[in-house]
Amino acid sequence: MRKTTKGKDFGAAVVITILVAALMLLLTAALVIGYFGGSTDGLATAIIFFCALMYLAVAVGVVVALWQRWKEIQGGEEDEAKKY
Numbered sequence: 001m002r003k004t005t006k007g008k009d010f011g012a013a014v015v016i017t018i019l020v021a022a023l024m025l026l027l028t029a030a031l032v033i034g035y036f037g038g039s040t041d042g043l044a045t046a047i048i049f050f051c052a053l054m055y056l057a058v059a060v061g062v063v064v065a066l067w068q069r070w071k072e073i074q075g076g077e078e079d080e081a082k083k084y
Contacts, residue, residue: 010073017066024059028052 035048
């Protein structure tokens with residue numbers, strides 16, 4: 001088991017973030033495009049847009065979490081965690 005993560009690559013987190021955000025954006029696009037391809041109803045439109053906003057919230061949340069983690073690593077959080 002390694003004793004430190006110093007010098008380790010941050011690339012895996014970036015790749016996963018890009019994949020999750022892209023998947024959520026594709027799901028949102030498919031949901032909206034698929035819905036408007038047929039007949040539209042007021043309540044169904046509200047539900048579709050709510051689901052689309054939830055997908056977008058997940059995408060934004062993943063990017064924000066990556067940004068916060070990047071700031072923690074830049075601030076030396078990795079070295080602080082070794083004390084415990």
